[in-house]
Amino acid sequence: KAGVTQTPRYLIKTRGQQVTLSCSPISGHRSVSWYQQTPGQGLQFLFEYFSETQRNKGNFPGRFSGRQFSNSRSEMNVSTLELGDSALYLCASSLALGFEQYFGPGTRLTVT
Amino acid sequence: EDQVTQSPEALRLQEGESSSLNCSYTVSGLRGLFWYRQDPGKGPEFLFTLYSAGEEKEKERLKATLTKKESFLHITAPKPEDSATYLCAVPQKDYKLSFGAGTTVTVRA
Numbered sequence: 001k002a003g004v005t006q007t008p009r010y011l012i013k014t015r016g017q018q019v020t021l022s023c024s025p026i027s028g029h030r031s032v033s034w035y036q037q038t039p040g041q042g043l044q045f046l047f048e049y050f051s052e053t054q055r056n057k058g059n060f061p062g063r064f065s066g067r068q069f070s071n072s073r074s075e076m077n078v079s080t081l082e083l084g085d086s087a088l089y090l091c092a093s094s095l096a097l098g099f100e101q102y103f104g105p106g107t108r109l110t111v112t
Numbered sequence: 113e114d115q116v117t118q119s120p121e122a123l124r125l126q127e128g129e130s131s132s133l134n135c136s137y138t139v140s141g142l143r144g145l146f147w148y149r150q151d152p153g154k155g156p157e158f159l160f161t162l163y164s165a166g167e168e169k170e171k172e173r174l175k176a177t178l179t180k181k182e183s184f185l186h187i188t189a190p191k192p193e194d195s196a197t198y199l200c201a202v203p204q205k206d207y208k209l210s211f212g213a214g215t216t217v218t219v220r221a
Contacts, residue, residue, distance in 0.1 A: 004155075033208075033209070042199075042211055042212075042213045042214060043156075043199070043211045045208060045209075048207075048208060055206075055207070056206055056207070056208040088153065090155050090156075092155075092156075097203075097207035098143050098144070098203035098207035098209075099144075100144070100146045100158055100161045101146075101158070101201075101209060102158055103148075103155030103156045103157070103158075104155050105154060105155050106153075106154065106155050108153070
């Protein structure tokens with residue numbers, strides 16, 4: 001069974017731009033979560049989707065948004081990028097809420 | 113909010129020197145505890161799920177155990193390739209996973 005895939009794997013953007021990251025979950029998984037990870041920081045929870053509905057949201061500004069499609073694929077968007085948004089963005093999928101999550105390889109975002 | 117605390121923060125081992133990592137949690141009605149391994153710059157890799165006190169899971173040189181308030185990840189006769197950050201996580205009441213900060217293990221040859 002194919003794992004979680006994320007695209008793109010690497011991205012370089014300029015301050016003020018916006019970016020969209022994509023995540024394809026494991027087949028049959030209906031829950032997708034997004035995390036931000038910076039050097040020295042743990043996994044910071046962004047949001048979680050299940051059946052196209054946002055079920056949980058972390059403490060991030062409104063510039064961070066996401067959505068889930070009917071095929072469970074998910075996207076997250078960051079508008080008006082700031083230097084501090086440079087991070088590894090991780091997507092994880094699970095069968096349902098509260099189950100073990102399987103992570104993708106991440107998207108490395110660099111904001112200059 | 114439920115808390116997950118991992119100790120130690122870092123562990124340096126000689127190849128073959130067995131040791132244990134700790135994950136303590138405060139959550140009522142545990143719905144599972146998950147262990148992950150993360151290599152630098154990569155996504156965490158799922159290792160184990162434990163559901164009830166007394167349960168044990170093994171994979172190669174790793175063995176995870178669970179009590180009512182904590183879990184241990186035992187590394188037996190580690191090799192340099194076991195060097196990684198090990199994370200544990202538990203679902204909160206709203207099903208969101210709470211992750212510990214991790215234990216970074218370095219195994220020297």
